[in-house]
Amino acid sequence: MVGGRESGAGASAGEVIIPLEWEEAAEEISRASSPPPVVFICGPKNSGKSTFSRYLLNVLLPRYGKVGYLDTDVGQPEFSPPGCLSLTLVDKTIPDLMNPCIRATERCFFFGDVSSKSDPKAYLDCTFNLYDYFIRVHYQPNELNHPGKALPLIINTPGWVKGTGFDLLVEKLRYISPLQVVQIRISVESKNLPGSTFWLDSDQQEPHIYLLNSARHNYENQSILVRKDACRMRDQRLFDYFKQCFPSNLNILTNKELAHALAAIAPYVVPFAKIKVVHLHCQVPSSEIFHSLNATIVGLAVSSDVPAKSRSDTPWCVGLGIVRAIDAIRGLLYVITPVPLGILQKVDLLLQGFIEIPTGLLQVRGCLSPYMSTNVLHKISEEHL
DSSP: OTTOOOOGGGSOTTOBOOOHHHHHHHHHHHTOOSSOOEEEEEOSTTSSHHHHHHHHHHHHHHHHSOEEEEEOOSSSOSSSOTTEEEEEEEOSOOSOTTSOOOOOOSEEEEOOSSSGGGOHHHHHHHHHHHHHHHIIIIISOBTTTBOSOOOOEEEEOOSOOSTHHHHHHHHHHHHHOOSEEEEEEOSOGGGSOOSSOTTOOTTSOOOEEEEEEOOOBBTTOOBOOOOOOHHHHHHHHHHHHHGGGSOGGGOOOSHHHHHHHHHHSOOEEEEGGGOEEEESSSOOOGGGTTGGGTTOEEEEEOTTOOOTTOSSSOOOEEEEEEEEEEETTTTEEEEEOOSOHHHHTTOOEEEEOSOOOOHHHHOBTTBOOTTOOTTTGGGOOGGGO
16 A cells, blocks of 8 residues: 555654555546546645645555656645646656655746735636646547547646636636546535535536545654645755756755755856846836846746647746846846756746745845845845844
8 A cells, every 4th residue: 555554663653644544535536437537626724635636646656667746736736846737747656645755747827926816817827738748748648649549637736726816726626627626525514615516617527536634743743734834845846946957866865955056057048138037027117127036036938839739829838937136237047047058948938927036045044145135135134144
């Protein structure tokens, strides 16, 4: 059994205990006959959606060999940096059910914010484009264009399930029309979703709904339902992402070491004339467009790489970069990114949103940050120095 309810003797103290009802639901989903399951996972914040998603992924892998994972949580994504919606094809089990990890994505959009409220339409367009891509390429493959066997899909969703968040959830459920819906519930009933098919239109097929209680304790009988520090978790995801700029044998162990390494690495030089800048959620005067990029995190894209039958003109994102500095006189940008050079040479579009450089990279004790800029000085306090 993958990640199941084993005795505490062989388990790490911090490992979550998988409830029996989680096991039974995952096993039933994995035994679904053709076509492979498309599983929509939803529930309020801090209910264990991501933990169940990882567990279900591990259960599905032995049967299918590869599982699609559509992540629609831009604030705390599973395999990509914050601010992204992504589709990942996973072919290796996840050993740590409690923590996310950076992995190469199959397709990704840079939304540029940690909440969908900044542009709900763009958020839904990205979600539906990713889903359509998966169905076309990995769920309904054909011998001519996309050979291969159909794969299952896990859809993870954010914990914002009230107000506009609820409306967005309904839109996703109606568009995807999944046949398996897993709803994780917590003890505070008022925060839960309705325990029914609240989104169904009259002509949609009734899905199988799994109403599961959240996993509450680990092997030390400690509650795992503690409020997470979302900002700290997002910063750590960005640290993990930009650590990919260096070979693994460099053995960067701390965020301070990473900050020093990024400050010392030679950036890529990008002429202004070779790129276009798109501000995703605000308007910037044309005279300030390139100045606004200084000391920011941007999405890297190829303008012609737009999804087939796309709902918008938003191109796929090939990765993120840090604008290390700008030289307005010479018309040059200096960019740090783990994106391979062969792909980077095709990039002609920089997407700027509201994703900021973590304070831990801005300044560390004994090292004046090369990224210091007036638009980030407000984030620095004595505790970070």
